[in-house]
Amino acid sequence: GFYGNYGGQFVPETLMYAVKELEETYEASKQDDAFQEELNYYLKQYVGRENPLYFAERLTDYAGGAKIYLKREDLNHTGAHKINNTVGQVLLAKKMGKNKIVAETGAGQHGVATATIAALFGMECTVFMGAVDVERQALNVFRMELLGAKVISVQSGSKTLKDAVNEALRFWVANVEDTHYVMGSVLGPHPFPEIVRDYQSIIGIESRRQILEAEGKLPDAVVACVGGGSNAMGIFYPFINDQVALIGVEAAGAGLETEEHSASINKGRTGVLHGAMMKLLQDKDGQILEAFSISAGLDYPGLGPEHCHLNESGRATYESATDQEALEAFKILCQTEGIIPALESAHAVSYAIKLAKELGKEKQIIVCLSGRGDKDVQQIKELFEQE
Numbered sequence: 001g002f003y004g005n006y007g008g009q010f011v012p013e014t015l016m017y018a019v020k021e022l023e024e025t026y027e028a029s030k031q032d033d034a035f036q037e038e039l040n041y042y043l044k045q046y047v048g049r050e051n052p053l054y055f056a057e058r059l060t061d062y063a064g065g066a067k068i069y070l071k072r073e074d075l076n077h078t079g080a081h082k083i084n085n086t087v088g089q090v091l092l093a094k095k096m097g098k099n100k101i102v103a104e105t106g107a108g109q110h111g112v113a114t115a116t117i118a119a120l121f122g123m124e125c126t127v128f129m130g131a132v133d134v135e136r137q138a139l140n141v142f143r144m145e146l147l148g149a150k151v152i153s154v155q156s157g158s159k160t161l162k163d164a165v166n167e168a169l170r171f172w173v174a175n176v177e178d179t180h181y182v183m184g185s186v187l188g189p190h191p192f193p194e195i196v197r198d199y200q201s202i203i204g205i206e207s208r209r210q211i212l213e214a215e216g217k218l219p220d221a222v223v224a225c226v227g228g229g230s231n232a233m234g235i236f237y238p239f240i241n242d243q244v245a246l247i248g249v250e251a252a253g254a255g256l257e258t259e260e261h262s263a264s265i266n267k268g269r270t271g272v273l274h275g276a277m278m279k280l281l282q283d284k285d286g287q288i289l290e291a292f293s294i295s296a297g298l299d300y301p302g303l304g305p306e307h308c309h310l311n312e313s314g315r316a317t318y319e320s321a322t323d324q325e326a327l328e329a330f331k332i333l334c335q336t337e338g339i340i341p342a343l344e345s346a347h348a349v350s351y352a353i354k355l356a357k358e359l360g361k362e363k364q365i366i367v368c369l370s371g372r373g374d375k376d377v378q379q380i381k382e383l384f385e386q387e
């Protein structure tokens with residue numbers, strides 16, 4: 001369960017049984033043809049895969065360099081990549097005979113994706129969400145409730161994702177007999193980072209095949225935003241043995257030199273949170289610092305253990321984009337391609353525009369468009385009205 005010096009299973013005894021049971025069930029599911037068939041059925045017929053790897057010609061012209069391809073996870077059912085993971089994990093819950101689901105959410109996309117699949121399989125669903133995020137992503141709270149989920153607003157700590165995960169883990173410990181915890185990103189104790197990576201790898205598997213079809217060669221770089229790191233790990237992993245640059249884009253918020261960002265790799269130190277060893281934003285006493293970002297989905301003070309290892313080994317590099325840069329890219333994508341991206345994804349687009357210029361016309365870049373921006377329009381509207 002380790003990725004170099006990161007990862008592990010730093011959980012209390014009360015959770016060891018549950019993570020061991022999950023590990024066994026996951027390993028067994030890999031050999032279970034019926035399970036794989038059911039998973040692929042829902043990915044195709046319900047999520048709507050495969051989605052396009054779209055050549056963004058006007059965005060490419062705007063950037064003035066390498067060809068930019070967008071992997072359209074925004075076109076999935078529920079509007080983001082999160083559902084790739086929740087389909088798989090809820091099927092695992094069924095395989096373990098558990099009919100209740102608990103999850104955390106920040107941007108609300110993971111919560112919506114969990115509530116959606118729980119409704120599909122008639123399972124009870126409880127989602128923990130920081131009170132700050134309940135405010136910021138009110139539309140997604142309503143969607144979760146429409147889908148039959150119970151949304152619990154978390155008042156402790158900084159009232160954002162970190163605190164929602166703490167409360168969700170506590171709930172899971174108390175209900176482990178009949179409840180599965182659907183982890184929303186490549187975080188948490190082994191085997192969660194592996195499971196979420198594997199379910200999200202469908203993004204990179206499709207992208208690799210599609211770029212070879214379109215260009216007859218692999219891309220020069222793959223770019224994705226990183227909150228906990230699941231859409232990035234999913235698009236990176238199938239390219240891991242290729243000569244392809246893998247670039248994660250962290251949220252620099254108000255700026256890396258300020259206290260207001262979520263740049264765990266660029267400004268963090270090694271520590272343990274939510275059961276895993278990873279790079280974390282923490283003060284000199286090891287207290288976890290609050291993360292900041294204009295996008296709720298990147299607002300997490302850590303980054304998944306496998307990303308920390310890829311960074312240390314040099315296989316992947318981690319850049320960042322500020323709130324302002326993300327907002328700029330958000331507008332540019334709307335105007336050049338008629339696509340309203342999630343604010344999280346706009347961080348990746350922002351860096352990709354810079355990289356395209358640097359690489360020049362002969363090269364190709366794939367950007368993971370992890371979600372659509374409908375959930376952010378209200379927040380953006382208010383921002384523009386303030387300008």
Ligand SMILES: Cc1ncc(COP(=O)(O)O)c(/C=N/[C@H](C(=O)O)[C@@H](O)C(C)C)c1O
Pocket residue numbers: 080081082104105106107108109110111161184185186225226227228229230231232296297298299300342344345370371372
């Ligand atoms: C559209 C979209 N794009 C990217 C992210 C960042 O999550 P990762 O892909 O796991 O780094 C997110 C993260 N959303 C989570 C959520 O909706 O709960 C997030 O807040 C946490 C699970 C990290 C997202 O919604």
